[in-house]
Amino acid sequence: MSPRAGLTPDRIARAAAELADEIGFDNLTLSIVARTFGVKDPSLYTHVRNLHDLRVRVALLAGAELNERIGFAVAGRSGKAALFAFADAYRAYALEHPGRYCATQMRMDPAEVADEPALLRGIELTAALLRGYDLDDDAATDAGRLLRSTFHGFATLESAGGFAHARPPATSWHHILEALHLTLSRWPSTIEEETR
Template sequence: MGRAGLTSDRVVEACLELADDSGFENLTISLAARHFGVRPASLYSHVKDLRDLKTRMALRALEELSARAAGELAGRSGADALAALGEVYRGYAHEHPGRFAAARFPLDTDTARASAGGYQSRLIASLLRAYDLPESEHVHAVRLLGSTFLGYVTLEQSGGFSHSEPGSDLSWRRVIDALDVTLRNWPPSPPTP
């Protein structure tokens, strides 16, 4: 039996906070145990192992990100919705870098399908309806948006844009504008062989 008051949810929440402070990649069972003032073995009654802990953290981070996106996208469409979605990802990454990293932890196929990540994809697909893209192109557009947001935020967090002018905020707005233009002028699907 674990320490009184220690639950799986408390362990996950505390580890998300630790990840924000120390980095998701630096999280270990030992670090979590030290945080609670228990031996590592005490945590194993709440999580199976480090992979289980990180999977639970990923699922929680995906839920948080999806809830933010849903709230910000409500009532918006087109360029306004695109900018709001981009700000959700960028804001979450800046406020919670460890949680943002957790949201990218690789999940097995069944867990990924049951996660809030699928809800995020559906939110983005609904945003794409304003751009009149054929449904067969949605997966490509979702991947474009996801990779652009992730790439920009990752480079920004690592200091990749801090050595030149203009500042990254202006470039971010230009990236969102360019994505809007791209979505409005999506190339036709190539013929299938």
């Protein structure tokens, strides 16, 4: 079989995702991906427009994987059980697939990816989780930002070896989730907007 046989956008994106986990998403180049298939860079341009296009494809692939894992974990759960399942699935994916996870944080042009199932599914999963806490739309937006910031910050620091204290990160993680559950359960009904 010739080295070019079987090249497709999906195969290229999956190879790039594997490379991202090995070498880091920021180090991903078309040349490195081309070498894994034994082809020259121009051979990829039939399937991906440029490096940005490739990175977007990796980000969407990783987002779909992350959402699938979270969706499976939270199925049939609500409230605290759903929060813990969601959070544990999120953290595990970030630690197991650091390059892919980094890709999910990539800023993308909303017009370019507005109808992508992976992005819509992520929003649906978060909204479903927060419905268990009976939050109105504004509170759910704020709570979603709190959860994303907490999950992302913890997983990123842990992945980078940022927790040097002897206390195991997993122990802190589950105490943090308990605190988040209490916060979501007692979310303030109104917060006066401060004006300067």
